[in-house]
Amino acid sequence: MPATRTRPLEHTGDIGFELSAPDLETLFDAARRVLLAELMASPPEGNHRGDRDEAVLQLEAPAADRLLVRWLDELLYLVQTRQRVPVGARLRVVPPALDGAAWQLQAQLTTAPLDPQAHGWRGEVKGATYHDLQLARGRAGWRARVILDV
Amino acid sequence: MTTLERTFETAGRCRYRIPRHGDMRVDAVFYASQAILDMLAEEDYASLRQLVNVATLPGIVAPALAMPDIHWGYGFPIGGVAAFDPRAGGVVSPGGVGYDINCGVRLLGSALTADDLAPRVERLADALFRRVPTGVGSKRQAERLEEDELRRLLVEGAGFMVARGHGEADDLARTESGGRLAGADPDALSPRALERGLPQLGSLGSGNHFLEVQVVDEIYHAAAAAAMGLARGTVTVLIHTGSRGLGHQVCSDYVERFLDALPRYGIDLPDRQLAAAPAESPDGRAYLGAMAAAANFAFANRQRITASVREAFEEAGFTPRDHGLHVIYDLAHNNAKLEEHGGRPLLVHRKGATRAFPPGHPELPPAYRPIGQPVFVPGDMGRYSYVLVGTEGAMRDTFGSSCHGAGRRMSRHRARKEARRRDLLRELADRGVVVRAAGRGTVAEEMPEAYKDVADVVDTVDAAGIGRKVARLRPRLVVKG
Numbered sequence: 018m019p020a021t022r023t024r025p026l027e028h029t030g031d032i033g034f035e036l037s038a039p040d041l042e043t044l045f046d047a048a049r050r051v052l053l054a055e056l057m058a059s060p061p062e063g064n065h066r067g068d069r070d071e072a073v074l075q076l077e078a079p080a081a082d083r084l085l086v087r088w089l090d091e092l093l094y095l096v097q098t099r100q101r102v103p104v105g106a107r108l109r110v111v112p113p114a115l116d117g118a119a120w121q122l123q124a125q126l127t128t129a130p131l132d133p134q135a136h137g138w139r140g141e142v143k144g145a146t147y148h149d150l151q152l153a154r155g156r157a158g159w160r161a162r163v164i165l166d167v
Numbered sequence: 168m169t170t171l172e173r174t175f176e177t178a179g180r181c182r183y184r185i186p187r188h189g190d191m192r193v194d195a196v197f198y199a200s201q202a203i204l205d206m207l208a209e210e211d212y213a214s215l216r217q218l219v220n221v222a223t224l225p226g227i228v229a230p231a232l233a234m235p236d237i238h239w240g241y242g243f244p245i246g247g248v249a250a251f252d253p254r255a256g257g258v259v260s261p262g263g264v265g266y267d268i269n270c271g272v273r274l275l276g277s278a279l280t281a282d283d284l285a286p287r288v289e290r291l292a293d294a295l296f297r298r299v300p301t302g303v304g305s306k307r308q309a310e311r312l313e314e315d316e317l318r319r320l321l322v323e324g325a326g327f328m329v330a331r332g333h334g335e336a337d338d339l340a341r342t343e344s345g346g347r348l349a350g351a352d353p354d355a356l357s358p359r360a361l362e363r364g365l366p367q368l369g370s371l372g373s374g375n376h377f378l379e380v381q382v383v384d385e386i387y388h389a390a391a392a393a394a395m396g397l398a399r400g401t402v403t404v405l406i407h408t409g410s411r412g413l414g415h416q417v418c419s420d421y422v423e424r425f426l427d428a429l430p431r432y433g434i435d436l437p438d439r440q441l442a443a444a445p446a447e448s449p450d451g452r453a454y455l456g457a458m459a460a461a462a463n464f465a466f467a468n469r470q471r472i473t474a475s476v477r478e479a480f481e482e483a484g485f486t487p488r489d490h491g492l493h494v495i496y497d498l499a500h501n502n503a504k505l506e507e508h509g510g511r512p513l514l515v516h517r518k519g520a521t522r523a524f525p526p527g528h529p530e531l532p533p534a535y536r537p538i539g540q541p542v543f544v545p546g547d548m549g550r551y552s553y554v555l556v557g558t559e560g561a562m563r564d565t566f567g568s569s570c571h572g573a574g575r576r577m578s579r580h581r582a583r584k585e586a587r588r589r590d591l592l593r594e595l596a597d598r599g600v601v602v603r604a605a606g607r608g609t610v611a612e613e614m615p616e617a618y619k620d621v622a623d624v625v626d627t628v629d630a631a632g633i634g635r636k637v638a639r640l641r642p643r644l645v646v647k648g
Binding site for chain 2: 025026027028029030031032058079083087090094096097098100131133137138139140141143144146147148149150164166167
């Protein structure tokens with residue numbers, strides 16, 4: 018099975034990264050981890066003890082890459098507005114059953130409270146952009162490229 | 168991108184043209200010194216490719232422009248200016264305005280000198296850091312609002328803050344558009360945009376946003392400096408922030424909406440971040456109403472921070488009479504505004520670019536009509552920032568626009584890596600700059616070397632005639648998110 022890889026992109030103004038993973042669920046979860054690592058130096062882990070919460074999230078979009086942008090924007094909202102860090106995620110990406118139908122993401126999230134001091138808050142991210150957004154399936158799984166506005 | 172390098176040609180002093188080719192509807196023009204040209208090559212002309220993409224948008228009026236602080240952004244390049252004719256199907260593009268709608272800078276003048284500041288600079292730094300929340304992670308909230316109050320603020324802009332006692336009528340008179348864009352429609356915002364805005368009024372944010380106490384150390388244009396009350400050795404305060412999460416959410420919401428609407432308007436794009444709709448379509452009008460509301464939030468945000476700055480100076484031991492803090496001007500560098508150019512109304516997008524109207528323009532406050540619009544160009548936290556004024560050349564060549572900053576030259580990841588080997592706070596202290604930051608990460612990403620030398624940018628502007636240098640400001644105290 019191909020490994021999950023993440024790589025930062027050298028972007029002058031903002032922040033970008035590339036991901037590769039064997040399947041979309043793993044890739045979306047890797048995107049969650051990269052995003053948290055951009056937001057904080059020491060994000061809490063899935064085994065975080067203390068105040069934890071479970072949340073169910075359902076998103077849909079007309080294409081898989083747009084679903085990735087919506088996922089990242091949703092995570093930004095959760096962290097930056099609700100002050101909850103998604104420390105774990107069980108994900109299911111459902112391709113459209115019919116032409117013209119939407120891609121769906123079903124996420125069961127475990128969240129912990131944001132503690133900017135303890136988590137080494139780096140700074141806000143404004144949003145996930147569509148600039149040079151890529152998500153494609155290759156022989157070795159899925160690859161993505163995302164640029165965030167900071 | 169050697170192909171692109173071969174296509175541009177000299178078109179004046181520090182001015183280059185990329186003739187229309189491929190899907191471009193108009194020529195593109197950018198401003199650069201030799202050093203800036205070298206930096207464009209270093210990033211493999213990514214920002215020029217973005218400028219070429221902008222030139223393909225429907226209804227664009229020649230030329231698509233980039234100021235000398237041009238660098239690789241998303242959709243538009245940073246430093247991009249593009250004007251569209253709404254009556255000829257011209258579009259509005261949320262990505263061409265940016266996530267941080269109406270991000271801008273406000274310069275405060277004071278009655279203080281560098282000598283007054285020196286003994287109290289540490290105390291002032293603590294007071295500013297405590298009183299001006301940086302956003303996520305801040306314990307303090309500057310202003311508590313109910314949703315109905317927020318909705319009023321979105322229509323009234325900075326005036327709403329003044330009416331609540333956070334400022335003076337003269338602050339508004341010296342703010343671009345009086346601190347209020349007409350046509351704001353709070354109902355065009357999603358509930359999430361309102362939710363994100365509610366706790367953030369009066370906060371700075373992170374990234375390249377900052378609050379800086381400076382000293383005027385050079386005057387280049389005596390009459391303009393005098394009109395702005397700038398004299399060598401006097402203290403100024405520069406506030407750089409925007410519409411916070413509310414504006415970011417408006418941008419995200421409308422990029423999504425416009426992407427869905429593209430087939431309806433028959434628009435093909437080279438980059439989806441340029442998602443656009445005709446300005447006079449229902450989608451375009453809805454965005455413009457939401458954008459104006461977010462712009463008004465940004466004006467109100469800078470107004471509320473101004474009040475916190477005044478309080479901090481008083482906490483540090485300066486009476487209001489001592490400090491005499493007053494607004495010199497407040498201007499935006501991320502928006503789309505309907506303006507008259509060449510006798511017709513055009514929707515001018517400025518993404519990391521500043522309006523720079525010339526002397527005599529009716530939209531200027533009376534005090535600045537003889538000199539032109541003040542333009543503030545922040546540099547980096549270790550060197551200097553500049554004050555310029557708008558010119559006839561800018562009105563003629565760039566839809567009345569000029570640069571907005573130094574422009575980055577180093578990626579944030581690379582800056583973080585470089586910073587690991589250094590003690591940046593100590594280095595800045597050695598340069599006489601006191602820093603208060605919510606985290607070391609932002610200081611690392613914003614290290615002086617991450618930016619071009621802003622002196623090169625403003626010299627290019629000055630040489631090209633699209634702005635005129637007035638004064639240079641040296642940082643003494645920097646607050647970062």
